[in-house]
Amino acid sequence: MAVVSNSIQIHGTTILAIWSAQERKAVIAADGQATMNNLVIKSSIRKVRKIYDDKVLVGFAGSTADSLTLFERFEGKLKEFGGNLKRAAVELTKDWRTDRVLRRLEAMMAVANQDGLLMISGSGDIIEPDDEILGLGSGGAYALAAAKALRQETKLSIREIAQKSLEIAGALDIYTNQKIVIEELSW
Numbered sequence: 001m002a003v004v005s006n007s008i009q010i011h012g013t014t015i016l017a018i019w020s021a022q023e024r025k026a027v028i029a030a031d032g033q034a035t036m037n038n039l040v041i042k043s044s045i046r047k048v049r050k051i052y053d054d055k056v057l058v059g060f061a062g063s064t065a066d067s068l069t070l071f072e073r074f075e076g077k078l079k080e081f082g083g084n085l086k087r088a089a090v091e092l093t094k095d096w097r098t099d100r101v102l103r104r105l106e107a108m109m110a111v112a113n114q115d116g117l118l119m120i121s122g123s124g125d126i127i128e129p130d131d132e133i134l135g136l137g138s139g140g141a142y143a144l145a146a147a148k149a150l151r152q153e154t155k156l157s158i159r160e161i162a163q164k165s166l167e168i169a170g171a172l173d174i175y176t177n178q179k180i181v182i183e184e185l186s187w
Contacts, residue, residue, distance in 0.1 A: 014139030014176040015059040017110035018158040019117035019132040026112035028059035029162035032179030052078045061137040062107030070107045096124040114187035139173030
């Protein structure tokens with residue numbers, strides 16, 4: 001599922017998240033490129049993190065300051081609600097819709113734990129994908145398409161699928177590079 005919000009257009013990153021009950025794992029992969037307009041500012045930025053005592057994966061796309069603000073707020077909600085992913089996401093989006101500062105954030109996140117995978121959008125939406133795969137950012141649709149095909153047609157692990165899918169996205173999207181970071185969570 002590629003996600004494009006009507007309120008923001010996120011360029012300059014690729015995030016791919018895959019959740020698997022069969023493997024009892026989740027992975028979130030991201031490229032390392034940070035751009036400002038058409039200029040590469042940094043080629044090795046880290047857009048994926050483990051939070052909440054390494055029990056939750058987060059990958060973020062959007063402006064750096066906005067992404068970090070959203071990330072910190074989400075981590076606070078996880079702590080407040082005992083690690084309940086869905087409840088933390090819902091409470092964050094409630095704040096998002098009522099707080100004038102948060103409403104202006106241009107960021108999106110893929111979040112995953114043993115209970116599932118969610119996308120939290122810049123417009124305050126929460127989406128749980130039907131097929132347990134999310135693609136975000138300018139290269140997200142390329143990575144998503146590659147991941148869906150690889151998942152259906154191969155026996156690769158979700159980590160291998162994430163790696164290959166980001167490589168494909170990096171070959172197509174000028175805002176995505178080949179310095180890929182993958183974080184994995186097992187349960």
